[in-house]
Amino acid sequence: GNSVTQMEGPVTLSEEAFLTINCTYTATGYPSLFWYVQYPGEGLQLLLKATKADDKGSNKGFEATYRKETTSFHLEKGSVQVSDSAVYFCALILTGGGNKLTFGTGTQLKVEL
Amino acid sequence: NAGVTQTPKFRILKIGQSMTLQCTQDMNHNYMYWYRQDPGMGLKLIYYSVGAGITDKGEVPNGYNVSRSTTEDFPLRLELAAPSQTSVYFCATSLGQGGYTFGSGTRLTVV
Numbered sequence: 001g002n003s004v005t006q007m008e009g010p011v012t013l014s015e016e017a018f019l020t021i022n023c024t025y026t027a028t029g030y031p032s033l034f035w036y037v038q039y040p041g042e043g044l045q046l047l048l049k050a051t052k053a054d055d056k057g058s059n060k061g062f063e064a065t066y067r068k069e070t071t072s073f074h075l076e077k078g079s080v081q082v083s084d085s086a087v088y089f090c091a092l093i094l095t096g097g098g099n100k101l102t103f104g105t106g107t108q109l110k111v112e113l
Numbered sequence: 114n115a116g117v118t119q120t121p122k123f124r125i126l127k128i129g130q131s132m133t134l135q136c137t138q139d140m141n142h143n144y145m146y147w148y149r150q151d152p153g154m155g156l157k158l159i160y161y162s163v164g165a166g167i168t169d170k171g172e173v174p175n176g177y178n179v180s181r182s183t184t185e186d187f188p189l190r191l192e193l194a195a196p197s198q199t200s201v202y203f204c205a206t207s208l209g210q211g212g213y214t215f216g217s218g219t220r221l222t223v224v
């Protein structure tokens with residue numbers, strides 16, 4: 001079946017540090033890939049997406065590249081801020097069958113001054 | 114524009130009680146979903162709907178029921194609450210390309 005594997009958290013970084021959160025996937029077919037972010041006490045928000053191999057999604061300084069050869073979609077940001085502290089979820093979707101998202105378990109990021 | 118509205122935000126139930134979690138959207142999206150979120154487990158799909166009158170089971174449907182009589186509303190029903198249903202429940206909508214819009218969640222505790 002389809003699955004998403006994320007690196008274990010929590011990840012603690014100092015402000016202005018470089019961020020990488022690893023995400024790999026298993027899918028029967030060619031999925032679209034997503035990163036969602038959840039701030040404390042809130043629902044999930046779409047951060048970025050990529051719909052085909054070699055596409056790069058970007059938003060708010062975050063980037064992720066769809067790597068079909070390594071089945072990966074790692075999230076990166078060059079300089080994190082305290083306001084980036086949240087839980088980040090990698091997810092995939094295969095068109096059809098209800099267009100259901102399959103989520104990873106989430107990675108908590110804490111950014112300190 | 115309200116987006117996706119969930120009520121209530123918090124609820125404490127006793128074992129065996131029943132309740133309905135409400136979800137309403139004003140975006141005219143066909144697809145609607147119910148997920149539960151447990152610590153360290155990510156989100157698990159309970160039920161989903163591809164349009165009014167059509168619903169289907171997700172990954173963890175046992176103990177829950179849904180209905181979709183209108184495009185706007187997708188309530189989730191718990192008939193006999195159990196401690197294992199203590200969780201945070203999220204409703205989401207989509208146009209079908211993975212860009213989900215989530216509600217703010219309902220935190221349910223069963224004691």
